[in-house]
Amino acid sequence: MGVRVKTGDLFCIPLNDAAFGLGVVAANWRSELYIVLFAETVPSPQSADVNTAVLTPLLASSSLDAKLFVGDWPILRSGTDSTALSQPIYKVEEPDGTIAESFDRKLRIPVSANVAERLQHRKGVAPVRLEKALKAHHGFGEWMAHFDELLYINVLRSNTVLTESGLLPTVRPN
Numbered sequence: 001m002g003v004r005v006k007t008g009d010l011f012c013i014p015l016n017d018a019a020f021g022l023g024v025v026a027a028n029w030r031s032e033l034y035i036v037l038f039a040e041t042v043p044s045p046q047s048a049d050v051n052t053a054v055l056t057p058l059l060a061s062s063s064l065d066a067k068l069f070v071g072d073w074p075i076l077r078s079g080t081d082s083t084a085l086s087q088p089i090y091k092v093e094e095p096d097g098t099i100a101e102s103f104d105r106k107l108r109i110p111v112s113a114n115v116a117e118r119l120q121h122r123k124g125v126a127p128v129r130l131e132k133a134l135k136a137h138h139g140f141g142e143w144m145a146h147f148d149e150l151l152y153i154n155v156l157r158s159n160t161v162l163t164e165s166g167l168l169p170t171v172r173p174n
Helices: 127-137 145-150 152-164
Strands: 010-016 019-029 032-042 057-063 075-077 089-094 097-102 108-110
Touching (some): 010 032, 010 127, 019 127, 032 127, 057 127, 057 145, 057 152, 089 152
Antiparallel strands (some): 010 019, 019 032, 032 057, 089 097, 097 108
């Protein structure tokens, strides 16, 4: 029986024998996961007593649970707070026009053609692509151009498009 994955699961990704990356299931919508991988590494899964609030989001994408389910990416702990991580905003073509939609589908708002052209369509990737991108970032493989779409900065940009258009409120730190 495989591992049952849920939002808030913090996991590790083997990069080589002496380095492990970290990731979190930031959201879950039906069988689709929103996974965020961090820039920091740890020398072993046992040493991963980390506070996700101080980790730097590096890569993010919707994906499936294959690497988690079979145990290739061991879950270190459950219940990690992922609410501070931004969700991507996608454009979705509907019969009545284009809408902007968050990963979890809680945000669904109509957008103009100008806003829509600045958003990407929803796209998921296989977990192995996320793993290869993280390995390449840390020098354990070659960075491929198609890894660029996985950068967390793209998630932040999708949120900025709606904020700058007045469709989302500007979030001010306390």
